Amino acid sequence: MTTRIVVKIGSSSLTGSEGGLNREAIAFFATEIAELQQSGCEVLLVTSGAVAAGFRSIGYPTRPKLLHEKQAAAAVGQALLMQAYQEAFTSHNITAAQILLTRTDFCSRRAMNNAVMTVEELLRQGAIPVFNENDTVSVDELKFGDNDTLSALVANLLKASMLLVLTDMDGLYSGDPRKHPNAVRYQQVEEITPEIYAIAGGAGSSVGTGGMRSKIDAAKIATRGGVPVFVGKVSEPGDLRIAVEGTGRGTYFATTSTSLPVKKQWLGFMSTPLGSLHVDAGAVEALLNGGHSLLPVGVKRTEGHFHAGDVVEVLGPDSRLLGRGIVNYDDAQLRMIEGLPSRQIVDKLGEVPRLEVIHRDEWITLR
Numbered sequence: 001m002t003t004r005i006v007v008k009i010g011s012s013s014l015t016g017s018e019g020g021l022n023r024e025a026i027a028f029f030a031t032e033i034a035e036l037q038q039s040g041c042e043v044l045l046v047t048s049g050a051v052a053a054g055f056r057s058i059g060y061p062t063r064p065k066l067l068h069e070k071q072a073a074a075a076v077g078q079a080l081l082m083q084a085y086q087e088a089f090t091s092h093n094i095t096a097a098q099i100l101l102t103r104t105d106f107c108s109r110r111a112m113n114n115a116v117m118t119v120e121e122l123l124r125q126g127a128i129p130v131f132n133e134n135d136t137v138s139v140d141e142l143k144f145g146d147n148d149t150l151s152a153l154v155a156n157l158l159k160a161s162m163l164l165v166l167t168d169m170d171g172l173y174s175g176d177p178r179k180h181p182n183a184v185r186y187q188q189v190e191e192i193t194p195e196i197y198a199i200a201g202g203a204g205s206s207v208g209t210g211g212m213r214s215k216i217d218a219a220k221i222a223t224r225g226g227v228p229v230f231v232g233k234v235s236e237p238g239d240l241r242i243a244v245e246g247t248g249r250g251t252y253f254a255t256t257s258t259s260l261p262v263k264k265q266w267l268g269f270m271s272t273p274l275g276s277l278h279v280d281a282g283a284v285e286a287l288l289n290g291g292h293s294l295l296p297v298g299v300k301r302t303e304g305h306f307h308a309g310d311v312v313e314v315l316g317p318d319s320r321l322l323g324r325g326i327v328n329y330d331d332a333q334l335r336m337i338e339g340l341p342s343r344q345i346v347d348k349l350g351e352v353p354r355l356e357v358i359h360r361d362e363w364i365t366l367r
């Protein structure tokens with residue numbers, strides 16, 4: 001079986017604080033990827049850098065912060081970024097193909113399947129699919145923002161053997177090394193616990209977006225989907241291959257013992273929840289430890305507008321997220337039966353197809 005590798009390159013590896021593209025860096029990564037491809041791997045690239053590449057050309061002195069300015073910069077920069085990759089890959093006789101995605105593309109199973117088929121065809125033809133978020137059309141509240149999450153979703157969707165998240169730091173440290181010079185590096189993370197989240201900080205450079213925190217988010221999504229992850233630095237010839245082989249300069253995240261089926265991956269990481277249900281302590285116990293369905297009796301409050309079959313998120317009494325599920329009632333029905341024992345549901349609503357608010361088979365724990 002061919003080894004399928006997703007490589008994500010962050011803005012911090014491609015540009016400096018003054019913006020513009022570091023063409024030497026792009027040529028270096030293209031050479032590393034070409035060598036991996038020549039050794040028989042299929043490589044998919046997820047690259048940031050559109051905003052960083054474009055902001056100076058369009059007249060902004062520093063990386064813009066406002067959405068419409070970032071979108072304008074990305075409209076200029078994405079073309080420059082792609083042109084630079086095309087040139088760099090052409091010198092290795094490789095064709096690069098651009099794929100721009102938004103979060104909403106992942107909400108539609110049809111759009112998603114279509115994207116998968118296109119990518120499979122590109123790989124069959126020996127091309128390198130080059131992904132980025134479609135920054136110019138993404139609306140703020142639905143943006144990935146950084147590309148770490150996007151790279152994890154791509155890795156899961158395309159059933160990659162490994163995800164490599166390349167950045168300017170050689171892995172996860174016990175604190176941001178820019179602020180804690182004595183921090184120590186983790187070579188291997190077996191499980192992403194709240195302690196791991198606690199040590200991961202935000203972006204270190206003025207061009208990066210997500211920092212280590214969003215890389216941990218990405219690692220969680222990918223490892224739960226069965227894809228092991230490397231987060232680290234690739235800067236010397238041969239480093240990418242070494243990272244794939246397991247001795248790279250960075251941190252390796254092991255896959256979880258049971259990987260999620262595609263439907264639950266979609267539910268947990270790709271769907272867009274349309275409402276929130278606040279539940280009581282008994283429901284928390286039933287969902288997290290009992291493997292039970294959520295019943296109306298445990299629901300305290302319903303927020304948002306949704307229909308039966310939509311995805312909602314569920315929050316505990318402390319307002320912390322517990323997970324997501326497919327809801328069996330619309331929001332107006334649910335408000336009528338919040339807190340009621342199951343025997344009273346029929347009195348309120350008449351016969352209902354399913355008594356549970358969320359069935360256990362249509363639930364994913366995200367805590």
Ligand SMILES: Nc1ncnc2c1ncn2[C@@H]1O[C@H](COP(=O)(O)OP(=O)(O)O)[C@@H](O)[C@H]1O
Pocket residue numbers: 009010011012013048146166167168169171172173174175176177178199200201202203204205207208209210211212213
């Ligand atoms: N615990 C940590 N270990 C390592 N790096 C960290 C940690 N917390 C925060 N960071 C920061 O995360 C940065 C990498 O993320 P980011 O700037 O978003 O890069 P990229 O553009 O490559 O995605 C590092 O430069 C570092 O300053």
Ligand SMILES: N[C@@H](CCC(=O)OP(=O)(O)O)C(=O)O
Pocket residue numbers: 009010011012047048049050051052074132133135145146147148207208209210211
């Ligand atoms: N889609 C954006 C990504 C923004 C960004 O900085 O992301 P990252 O460097 O991966 O934290 C771009 O191309 O500029």
